[in-house]
Amino acid sequence: MVAITVSSASKPPSFARSFPLTVDVSPNATVADVKKAIAAKFPKFYAERQKVTVKGDKKGLANDIQLSTLLGAQLNEGELQLKDLGAQISWRTVFLVEYAGPLVIHPLFYYFPKFWYGKTFEHSALQKYVFAFVMIHFLKRELETLFVHRFSNGTMPWFNIIKNSAHYHILSGVFLAADVYRTKFSAASPYIVNTIRDNDKFLYICAGAWAFAELSNLHTHLTLRALRPAGSRKRGIPFGYGFGLVSCPNYFFETVAWGVICVMTGSAAAGLFTVVAAGQMAIWAIKKHKQYKKEFGKEYPRGRKAMFPFVL
Numbered sequence: 001m002v003a004i005t006v007s008s009a010s011k012p013p014s015f016a017r018s019f020p021l022t023v024d025v026s027p028n029a030t031v032a033d034v035k036k037a038i039a040a041k042f043p044k045f046y047a048e049r050q051k052v053t054v055k056g057d058k059k060g061l062a063n064d065i066q067l068s069t070l071l072g073a074q075l076n077e078g079e080l081q082l083k084d085l086g087a088q089i090s091w092r093t094v095f096l097v098e099y100a101g102p103l104v105i106h107p108l109f110y111y112f113p114k115f116w117y118g119k120t121f122e123h124s125a126l127q128k129y130v131f132a133f134v135m136i137h138f139l140k141r142e143l144e145t146l147f148v149h150r151f152s153n154g155t156m157p158w159f160n161i162i163k164n165s166a167h168y169h170i171l172s173g174v175f176l177a178a179d180v181y182r183t184k185f186s187a188a189s190p191y192i193v194n195t196i197r198d199n200d201k202f203l204y205i206c207a208g209a210w211a212f213a214e215l216s217n218l219h220t221h222l223t224l225r226a227l228r229p230a231g232s233r234k235r236g237i238p239f240g241y242g243f244g245l246v247s248c249p250n251y252f253f254e255t256v257a258w259g260v261i262c263v264m265t266g267s268a269a270a271g272l273f274t275v276v277a278a279g280q281m282a283i284w285a286i287k288k289h290k291q292y293k294k295e296f297g298k299e300y301p302r303g304r305k306a307m308f309p310f311v312l
Contacts (some may be wrong), residue, residue: 002027004067009053009081015080016042019082032063034080036133042073048155048253051083088155094164095145099138101169102177106134108175116178122187126197130261134172137257140214148221150228152308167280171273179269197264206264213257216242220250236297244301245309247289251281252307 001024008019023037035047044163054070061070061080110131114120123131184191196202220242227236244247258274261267285307293300306312 002029002067003027004029005079006034006038006052006082006171007055007079009051009083011084012053012082013045013084015044016084021078022145027068029067030062030063030066031065031070033068035063038082044273045084046088048088051085053081053083055079055081085157087158088157089161090155090262091147091151092149094156094161095149096142097229098165098168099141099145099160101165102134102173103142105169105173106131106177109181117182121183124185124187124189124192124198125200125203126264127181127185128266129203129207133207133257134176135262137214140218144218144221148218148225150225154260171269172274175269176267176273179267180265184268185265186190190214197266203264206260210257210260213253213260217250217253217257220253235295237292237300243304245303246285246305246307247292248285248307250308251278251285252309255307256282282312286312 003022003024006019006021006023010021018041021041023034023039023041025033025037030054032047034052035050038050039046047063053060062210106140109116110123110127183189185197186192190197220238221236222244223240228234238247242253246252255278258270258277262270262274289304289306
């Protein structure tokens with residue numbers, strides 16, 4: 001056994017004040033073993049809320065790194081630092097809560113217009129299409145969260161659930177529902193009657209474009225799932241449908257799907273959500289694109305963009 005000193009890089013939680021501390025681990029121990037040893041001393045300080053670094057370095061260490069590789073000949077004299085990441089919640093739970101919001105909010109506005117708008121009215125075909133699109137989209141996201149997505153990180157700080165959920169519950173939930181299910185878009189509204197928004201062919205074309213984007217998005221998620229065996233953090237270069245042009249076609253296709261709803265409705269709320277969502281996905285796409293290029297170097301296809309073909 002070797003003794004590893006662990007100091008605190010930030011103010012430790014109230015239940016773990018005894019820093020610096022010493023943990024005894026085997027010579028072949030990994031960072032994960034150090035986290036387990038700390039959790040054994042402080043059960044509430046579970047591994048997921050620990051960020052372990054080399055002293056003087058802010059970069060968190062991967063769980064599978066061996067201490068002998070990290071500290072070399074100074075293994076017995078090695079010192080690590082620990083930062084408390086705070087109470088954690090699983091990414092899967094966060095996603096399920098995020099997507100559940102619109103699934104509850106949209107039916108409330110759609111089926112109870114008198115409560116929100118002061119009167120009842122007949123929904124237009126456009127409103128019926130949008131309601132179906134939104135419900136199918138978020139139900140699909142819930143099912144993907146349960147059965148398709150594999151998460152590199154198991155948890156995130158619990159307070160992030162409020163920030164993340166606000167994006168969906170407010171923008172694609174309350175704002176979008178309140179806008180598209182109001183009388184302006186109803187069956188008797190001048191905004192709808194005898195316009196292209198009341199034209200069956202137009203609505204069929206929009207439905208086809210939306211379905212294409214959603215199914216393409218699902219296909220790319222299945223491709224990404226196949227790259228990562230269950231229980232691993234392995235990353236590979238994705239190829240196939242969509243990936244020939246961009247690193248994150250799932251984000252591109254989702255933007256297209258919401259763009260269809262914008263075109264169909266002309267809704268300001270739909271436009272706001274689409275712009276904000278596309279902007280956030282572009283940030284994620286650029287980050288992932290850079291990670292791919294850094295990790296795979298010359299093996300990574302040079303012609304790919306991050307999210308939008310030929311543009312970004």
